[in-house]
Amino acid sequence: MMKATPILLATTMLALPLPVLAQSAAEVAATPDDASGSEAETFGDEIVVTAVPQGTNRLDSSITVSSISADSLVQLAPRTSGELLRNLPGIRVEASGGDGNANISVRGLPVASGGSKFLQLQEDGLPILEFGDITFGNADIFLRADFNVRTVESVRGGSASTFASNSPGGVINFISKTGEQEGGAVQLTAGLNYDEFRLDFDQGGRLSDSLTYHIGGFLRTGDGQREVGYSAVQGGQIRANITKSFDGGGYLRLHAKYLNDRAIAYLPNPVFVAGSDADPDYRDLPNFSINSDTLHSRYIQSALTLDGSNEPARRSIDDGQHPMVASIGLEAKVPLSDDWDLIERFRYADISGDFVAPFPAAAGAAQTLANGLGGPGAQLFYASGPMTGQRIADPATLGGNGLLANVVLFDVDLQSLNNLTNDVRITGSIPLGEQTLAVTGGLYASRQEIVTDWLWTSFVQTVEGDGRSVLVDVRTAAGVPVTQSGVPGYSASFFGNCCRRSYDLDYTTLAPFAQFGLDLDRINLDASVRYDFGEAGGSVAGADLGAAFGPGVVIRDINGDGVIAAPERQVAVIPSRRSPVDYDYDYLSYSAGVNFRVTGAAALFARYSRGGRANADRLTFGPSINPVTGGLVDAGAAVDFVRQLEGGFKYRGDGVSFYATGFWARTEEQNFEATTQRFFNRNYEAKGVELEGRVTRGPFTLSAGGTYTDAEITRDALNPAVVGNRPRRQARFIYQVTPQVDFDAVSFGANVIGTSASYAQDTNELEMPGYAQVNAFVAFRPTDQITVTLNGNNLFGETGITEVEEGAIPANGIVRARSITGRTISAAVRFGF
Template sequence: MKVRHVLLAGIAAASFATAFAGVASAQAADPQADPAAAPAAPAADVPQDDIVVTAVARGTNRLNTSITTSSITSDALIQLAPRTSGELLRNLPGIRVEASGGDGNANISVRGLPVASGGSKFLQLQEDGLPILEFGDITFGNADIFLRADFNVRTVESVRGGSASTFASNSPGGVINFLSKTGEQEGGAFQLSSGLDYREFRVDFDQGGKLSDSLTYHFGGFYRIGDGQRQVGYDGVKGGQFKANITKSFGDGGYVRLYGKYLDDRAIGYLPNPVQVTGSDSDPTYRNITNFSINNGTLHSGNIRTVQTLDGDNKLVTRSIADGQHPVVYSAGLETQIPVADGWNVVERFRYSDISGGFTAPFPAAVGSAQSIANGIGGAGAQLFYASGSQAGQRIANPASLNGNGLLANVVLFDVDLKSLNNITNDIRLNGSVPVGTGSLSITGGFYASRQDIKSDWLWTSFVQTVADNGRSELVNVRTAAGVPVTQNGVTGYSASFFGNCCRRSYDLDYTTYAPFAQLGLEIGRFNIDGSLRYDFGRARGSVAGADLGAGFGTGITTFDINGDGVISAPERQVAVIPNVRSPLNYNYDYLSYSGGANYRLTDTTAVFARYSRGGRANADRLLFGPSINTRTGGLTDQGAAVDFVRQLEGGFKYRQNGLSLYATGFWARTEEQNFEATTQRFFNREYEAKGVELEGRIARGPFSLSAGGTYTDAEITKDVLNPAVEGNRPRRQAKFIFQATPQVDVGRLTVGANVIGTTDSFAQDNNGLKMPGYTQVNAFVSVRPADNVTLSVNGNNLFDVKGITEAEEGNIPSNGIVRARSITGRTISAAVRVGF
């Protein structure tokens, strides 16, 4: 009941704000609606994109603060035309994004902080200042799955390190905030776009403006349909989003805003696929397998659309593989600012999100020659038959020539019913300033509260399929040498039979988070110093079920007549069920975060800064089914497992004048990490250290502009409790150097530009064996404005069709030379017609 009382108090405060704003008399400004109202740079105009509103007490000039921040404007978003949100985020310096999973399921990290499993554990994704999900790495529920960047976005702003530790919970590495348009700028746009060499059709629209002198509005969204970036033989992407807001402003600087969002979108989740690797671990060559392209292919197929299994209540159900990553979000929020005294105001943000959906995608547990795969299932001399597609029922007489590559894949279908990831969040703060001598002391105090549901059922199934791209893969049946069937419609077991029948699980959890926070900032002349504290305390409650919990928690395998023919086949003797014996979850945690920094304006255009921070991240569902939770009591076996800490030191130089800007930051970070990876069934208990330098710059001269950034990182595993052999190694998938650059020429009616993304090599796994080569991806865009408010554009993504391996399951080249890996998508070209009004 406590969390409800806290959140209801926030709602009450917001309601009071609405009533009070009309009569308040002090001066204040909405830092989102009017960034220029924030403190300005001395004797210089402050560009809108130089005002920081994310993970700070109030809107602040970038040159006046001791944090590192970057932004992407809505204009840049349209020009870059990223295929996914993850591809967009690669343009933020210091942010490492493995954007190879489609619309969601990207692994995102910052400044060498680890990605031991998946998602964005130490970095929070926000919309309009509140988290999309409280935890960015919920298993099969990564925060970016529930995010779509469209015409509603005004700015994407990132803060790396620094005050992210104290102005947001569970985000010590940083915050990326998608800020919405709110109607200050009149007008809108309508756009039709289509893939030229891939099948996807999309419509985008938005409109905003004034209803009166004090009332503004904005709404927009998109709808799309098609295969998606890779051909699959069915509508792999289908759905859209609608967002709207309305803002009432008051003459005293107060405002109140109501907003809502509806998202229902299906998008393929690309998981690792087979690729041929030759050479040595230290100097490998990655080549496409015959009839299967690693950067254009996927095991998704029009011949493999549904699967039968038991649901979370152990009842027969048919699941659609075509649903892929399927977020369904209904959210509503309120934001208000109330002037309460001269220079003081209350800012209240509240949002409730009803979130559900699913995650369904095939994961290859093993890939090998067709006969060896068959023999592993049906014994020596096993026979193969097509189980789906136009050849269903026919025998495969020559397995070595199957599909031109002679390969089969043992697939575990990651099939997760996300029943509820509902999130309710409230952030209320009071800020203002008082004079101190010749300067001023800014004061902020606030309270944050949230509740995050994690309710899901894991319904994995295993089957055998051919290795073919372009949506041509087919299911395959296996019979013994004597002709006895050992599969059913390609299914080897209605369970994760290739993973030892693990992982039939049910989660029914809720996590509450509370956090009072405060900041003091002293500004005297060109000198600014600030310090902030945040005290997070929370609780984890609920229960889980699954035979993986160990003895006493039920049996996970039974027999069940799946096809209803009255005969129990071999696969029907391997039907996974969720036991009705549940293990409780019941523990509390608390931790203190702090951050302090100093900034000095050397001149009106230059500044230097330094900052030290310690922030925490509460571990959530990834602790379960592991050694850190007592399965009988639900308590922690190790209190330290509840929270992982990140300690960071950073300092640097900032310069901006006359269209030229340069930002340089040196950083050091020490990170604790306890985690679980679903694909390998491994737990992690480690410490890491990373140090490096981050550079960002921009130059604009006449029609030409260039934005560029690069991050050098030297990272190391300094301690591993469970696997000391990897100590001293570089963390997997961590490159020494990542970079991005966007040159552009705008001559009025014509704009031409490129977007270059690159990385040096990294290791596939923590053993530092197999390397993943560095790569440079070149995107390009050209737009023509034949008439006012009409734009024709063509965008090319990965123009040179390079392979960009972002992860690999194997730590060394296996004997058959086949590695399971994810690559960035190959070349795709799209065209659009946009009409502004």
């Protein structure tokens, strides 16, 4: 096995002293606070800093890039980071999971499971996590957009393949303020029709002629966007950086972050579907709204289970998505000569937390589901809430709709997702006749831990809104209990007792890369290459590996009352025998492009790229790894490749900008989805066009973007019947439109996010209708320092289905789905200084 860890440590130790010895200065060209990277403020030179060797003008680069400014973050008032990212052209975001757990893709690349497999989320040029789709540890869970953010910049395709590992589809980079602009702000925000209160703050400026700083963060508390009857969102974040600049253009920046924030995780909920698969009509169930309610409840706030050591533990459902991050890092530019610079980025992040949320394995008539557990004539009793212990005399009226849900509690202890990342590069130029050849060479190194325990259990509950759902006990017709406090088994009993697992993995990445660029007057040529060497090590444990690794279910008195109840005969444990994971992989990524500056305001470009994405924890427990040796059964399973061709037109001038990009992509994918327990091994092809534009005339601004995608499954080794179908949840057209009017004392505008119809599953039967979500804002500035803002999110309460577990309408008409959240209105007062 390749011993990459010592190399990683040596690289880090070598890189760290360099900025200090060189006494470098602020890289103003790449990260100035007053260059927003957004045309909201200027149509002059727009500098791109993401997935490029160094800052470059957008019209001179053969990549597709878009950005969102800090001002837009305030005006759009997205409730989550996922909602914010929907405003980036070409980015498809299923922003229905709360403050994290969004499924994010780009330009038709698939979302076969969860997270952002082919797209990397970054903060200041380094990944939040090395892999964006760690099971129950998606990268966006550990990200919070607040006043610290200066610009959100996205690069689709292109150089993302060679300037970042594991991100062939693109990179979205959250770029921080660094104190170049003096001042700050404090903002108080309150939900007017939902229970959440938030305090945001930031402050930045100069401590001396050569020293700048910035600090900011937020605190919040409340139910969240949907009423649950308890404080489901609570916590905050603080981030800070300080920059020392030096003569000669160098700088040294230190930065730190602390995040500890509980946020509810919204998983699929029951909804009724009338009509046909091809023309469905999604309707709220009585007493339960798909876009305003959730199965979370004030009466179901904890669960008894076994922890990772097989000891009894009571887990808090209130934890939801609970990221805890403490990180520290540095960024530096070291001038080596007039033509050469060394740029260093380093970060260590201590990451842990929890992911706890109820997932309905089935929903249906209360008596029917009870009979499935207790046999014909089963009796029902309240097991939590104000009527605990009482018999349910008429199950047909239970909860106002006569429904029950068999729930599997996705309970994951994220013990460690710690990562160490380092990117060091040298950039410069070499005379080449009358021209100059730009050269960049660098080395990226990272180590990503994945130490998690899956502690799933099950229970039966009513389907009620407003946080009033309760647990239900089931007894046989003869009165023999088959559940205990609503629990039919201390396991994922509705999933065949699967998924009691333990992961103790680490992934080391070492990637040298190089780029060459040649500027021939109006023609810019560039080519880049990256070679990733990876090492996967550690072990996993779970009965899902097979009987040889031990029993997954035992009999145990889990509540310690001295009596073995029926559910205590189904207690899931993590077997003591572990399966090793021990393999290496390597792969080559490359990209080449040409950009032709037709005029000072217009350019044409084209680019071809191939990039790889290493598969991480989702590859374990599957057929690709030998459970005895830990080696690969199929060497090709370690890495999936994306090949992309893109080209287009760019224009910017006289208050107008327009960008059009045609694209084609071919994708390989091997994956695992936890909710369905399915593995995927297939290829995809996608082609389409991406449009983005902006017009400013006096106080009026109109921004718009749209992406048309024709995607197809071209090969499936496990289910050939879906070949030729459109990938699930892939709409042909997604769009964003934002009109805005700005006067001295008042601004107002709207933001429309829309999508056409798509299929719920790869079988292409049940459709998810298209929808348009309308957001709006009005801001009033009585003085230069005070701004009062009113924001409406999903102003017309649109039901926007983003995910359906079923591929066709079942006999009872009830499917499990996720929808965007209904109407939420907030008011904020901002004090600037």
